[in-house]
Amino acid sequence: MRLSAEFDMRHRGHFLFYGKDFIDYKLERSYDKDRKEFLRILSNFMTDVLEDNCPPSWKKCKRPFWEELIFTHLPHVxxxxPDQKQVETFLSQLKIFIQWLDKRVGTTWFAVVDKYSKEAISDLKVCEQVLNTIFSKDFPQLHQKGFSPEQQIEIANQSFELCIKSRDSLFEVRSIIDQITVLTEFNTNITYYVKGLPTHLIVPELIMNGCIGRxxxxxxxxxxxxEGIYPQKGRKYLKLNS
Incomplete structure (x- = not known):
């Protein structure tokens, strides 16, 4: 049997334990786009993020598996x-899948996943709103038919080239002062005062991965x-830049 391109050969062992579950689950509603997108995200998390640390079976999964998926991987991808409903859709699809999985293989993950989902939804919605607002500002025609980002990217690059200093890293929001966002860089604890961000949406402890320039x-x-907007609870799973 030849595996599809989305499954790297080095993950063959992982595919053997979850691949059939994914296929069977998808085939139950093969035309459901939300289900297909959910499985794409979950598969990506298991193969590309966890890689060799992926649990050997659903019963070997532990709480951090679901916590990282919800609080770190979802906001990353x-x-x-336009409708900003990806958080709600994913969490809903996740709970449906876990109910199906518990019945299929005898796991008892629904209570854990439901708890994490309830804890996460408000913070993840903030992340989604901030992310969408930033991209809508940078690319005003983002959702218009035939949109091409090249011109806006070129304008941004020209502006960035005027910077005498730059920093590409992970930052934590410390506070908001009028229209200024106060950020602290993870590795150095240096504070940066940043303009141009949607301060009406940003909240303290939000984690922002991206590039700043002065x-x-x-x-x-x-x-x-x-690069990504994350809730505070996803911090422990984020890899810091060197």
Whole structure:
């Protein structure tokens, strides 16, 4: 049997334990786009993120598996959508899948996943709103038919080239001062005062992964590139930049 391209050969062992479950679950509602997207995210988490640390079976999964999936991986792969419903859709799909899985293989994960989902939804919705707002500002025609980002990317690059200093890293929001977001960089604990972010949505302890730059003649930094927006509870699973 030839595995599809989405399953790397080095993960053959993992595929053997969860692959059939994924296929059977998908085939029950093969035209359900939400189910298909959910399985794509979960599969990506298990093969590309956990890699060789992926549990050998569903019964060997532990609480951190579901915690990292919800609080760190979901916001990392979150897509920009007009309705901003990806958080709600994913968590709903996850709970449906866990109910199905518990019955199929005899696990008892629903109570744990339901608890994490309830804890996470409000914080993840903030992450989703911040992410969408930043991208909508950087790419105003993002959701229009035929959108091409090249022009906006070129404008951003030209602005970034004027910076005399830059930092690409993970930051934690410390506070909001008027229209300024106060960020602390993970590795150095250096504080940066950043303009241009949606301060009406951003809250303290939010984690932001991206690039900032400072131009000559100003003390304020600007936010230039967004890699991810995370809730505080996802921090322990984030890999810090060197």
């Amino acid at each position: 979150m897509r920009i959508t 131009k000559s003649g100003t003390l304020l930094w600007e936010w230039f590139q967004t």
